[in-house]
Amino acid sequence: MQIIVNGKAVEAADGITVAQLLVEQKVQTPEYVSVELNGEILDRQDFATTVVAAGDQIEFLYFMGGGAR
Amino acid sequence: MEEIERYSRQIILKEVGGKGQEKLLASRVLIVGAGGLGSPASMYLAAAGVGTIGLIDGDIVDLTNLQRQIVHSTADIGTPKVQSAAEKLRAINPAVQVHTYEERVTAGNILDIIKDYDFVIDGTDNFPAKFLINDACYFAGKPFSHAGILRFDGQLFTVLPGRTACYRCLFGGPPPANAVPSCAQAGVLGGVAGVIGSLQATETLKYLLGVGELLTDRMLVFDALGMHFREVGFRRNRRCPLCGEKPTITELRDEEQPVCDWRGTQV
Numbered sequence: 001m002q003i004i005v006n007g008k009a010v011e012a013a014d015g016i017t018v019a020q021l022l023v024e025q026k027v028q029t030p031e032y033v034s035v036e037l038n039g040e041i042l043d044r045q046d047f048a049t050t051v052v053a054a055g056d057q058i059e060f061l062y063f064m065g066g067g068a069r
Numbered sequence: 070m071e072e073i074e075r076y077s078r079q080i081i082l083k084e085v086g087g088k089g090q091e092k093l094l095a096s097r098v099l100i101v102g103a104g105g106l107g108s109p110a111s112m113y114l115a116a117a118g119v120g121t122i123g124l125i126d127g128d129i130v131d132l133t134n135l136q137r138q139i140v141h142s143t144a145d146i147g148t149p150k151v152q153s154a155a156e157k158l159r160a161i162n163p164a165v166q167v168h169t170y171e172e173r174v175t176a177g178n179i180l181d182i183i184k185d186y187d188f189v190i191d192g193t194d195n196f197p198a199k200f201l202i203n204d205a206c207y208f209a210g211k212p213f214s215h216a217g218i219l220r221f222d223g224q225l226f227t228v229l230p231g232r233t234a235c236y237r238c239l240f241g242g243p244p245p246a247n248a249v250p251s252c253a254q255a256g257v258l259g260g261v262a263g264v265i266g267s268l269q270a271t272e273t274l275k276y277l278l279g280v281g282e283l284l285t286d287r288m289l290v291f292d293a294l295g296m297h298f299r300e301v302g303f304r305r306n307r308r309c310p311l312c313g314e315k316p317t318i319t320e321l322r323d324e325e326q327p328v329c330d331w332r333g334t335q336v
Contacts, residue, residue, distance in 0.1 A: 007299055032244040041239060041306045059301045061288070063225050063244050064217030065196055 001054035012052060019047040027060060034061040072164070076118055084280040092119060094164070096277045099123040099186040101174055101202055103150040103267060105262030106192030106216055106269060113270035115158040120157060123186055125170035129249070137259030161249035174198055176321040179205040188276055189213035190269050197324035198241035203228065203236035204321055206219045209310055212276055214284075215268040218257050221293040223265035226284050227272050233285035238306035238313075243324050261293050329332040 003060050004023060012021060018037065022030035035042045036059040042050060052058065079085045085093075096119050100107045103126040113120055130138075130145040130153050138150075145153035151169035158167050170182060176192070179201060183189055189211050191202045199215065206213045207230040215236050216225035228235050268289065275281045287302045310317045 034239050034241075036301070036303055039302060039304060041303060043308060044241075059303075061239055061301065062224075063196065063220050063240060064222065065194055065199065 002046060003052055003054065004057045006059055009012075014054075016053060017048055018042060018050045018058070019056065019061050023045065026062070032063055035059070046050060072118075075162075079117065079306050081258060082282045085278060089278045089280075092279075093118050093274070093277055094120040096191065097121040097123070097186045098187070098188050098273055098277075099183055100190045101125050101126065101198070102192035102194060103138075103154040104128075104134065104194060105137040105138065105194060105218060105257065105259070107190065108138045109263050109266035110190050110192060110270040110273070111154055112140055113163060113267060114273060115167075116160045117270075118162060118164065118276055119273075120164070121166045121168065121186075123155050123168045123170065123182070124158075125172065125174060125182060126154075127171060127173040132172070137257065137262045139259075139263070145278040168185040174201055174205075176205075176323045180209055180321065183211050186211065188273050190273060191215045192266065192269070199236060200243055201321070204311055204318060206230050207235060208321060214272050216265050216269050218244055218261050218265050219255055221258055221261060223261050223291040223293075224288050225265055225268055225272075226275070226288040226303050229283070229285055234303050234305045235309065235312050237311040237318075239288075239303060241310060246325075252313055258293060261291065264291055264293070 001012060001014055002009050018035055027033055035047065038057050041060065073080065076090050080090050081088060100111050100122065102123050108224050111122060111124060125189040128150050130141045130148050130150055132146055134141055135143060140154045149171050151171050155169050158165055172178065183205055189202060189206055191213055193199055203214060206228065210230055210253055212229050214225060214227050216223065239262055243258050270282055276283060286304060287300050290299045290301060305312065307314050
């Protein structure tokens with residue numbers, strides 16, 4: 001099935017969970033990435049049980065510091 | 070009149086005009102961090118005639134700052150950043166009142182400082198400060214511009230507390246300190262700070278003038294290597310620990326971990 005990850009179309013296996021997708025997309029430290037599914041921020045504890053459906057839009061939002069020093 | 074001539078290129082914009090210029094001259098903006106983001110942000114706001122600019126930063130200028138912190142010069146090395154920046158802003162526009170606070174923001178001082186300002190720019194370099202600014206602006210009802218930069222990337226969004234999504238709606242709380250490499254290790258391209266800091270100044274001017282659409286409930290993500298801007302939309306989070314339905318953060322506190330910046334592998 002096709003889903004949209006950070007604006008790009010990606011092929012993913014049917015029934016894949018958000019947690020599995022983080023691994024598949026090689027997100028190194030998924031415990032510090034926020035995930036938005038179709039416009040809603042997901043609870044971290046739901047990553048493993050939330051199943052992604054065809055056409056879903058997923059955003060990985062990264063912590064980004066920097067600025068002053 | 071010199072003042073009209075100075076601002077003529079923006080007064081000519083129908084969204085600004087003489088009335089808008091008067092609004093800017095009567096406005097007060099606090100910039101937290103006189104560094105990579107605070108440099109371009111403060112310089113554009115001073116040039117535009119924002120009447121009062123507050124600068125808060127406890128650091129002194131060092132050689133490694135100069136690659137991106139364009140408000141500081143080689144001769145300023147060893148000088149407090151707020152003093153160095155204030156001199157430049159006054160040189161750009163003597164009509165601007167610059168207030169300096171040579172300290173770091175803490176849960177103990179921030180509310181007393183931001184109460185005097187209309188808008189806050191987060192140009193800090195660490196997560197505890199970013200969450201502290203988010204929380205303080207929520208409790209004080211102050212709009213602010215959040216931003217972060219790292220390597221070739223930057224991101225920003227604007228928060229109208231209680232009305233639009235806040236930093237905690239997206240990220241909850243800071244990442245653990247031991248998960249995070251230092252600023253010095255990660256690096257950042259100077260121009261990226263310039264882009265994002267200039268966008269923060271632009272958002273501030275739009276807010277003060279009351280024109281256009283603010284960057285609220287959406288984050289602008291800049292990728293300099295691909296030279297792309299992306300926009301990620303979101304909504305307020307009902308489970309936000311600060312502004313959600315059952316808040317667990319009900320008073321200001323300092324987050325503990327003193328980190329610089331962190332991110333995962335880019336997708």
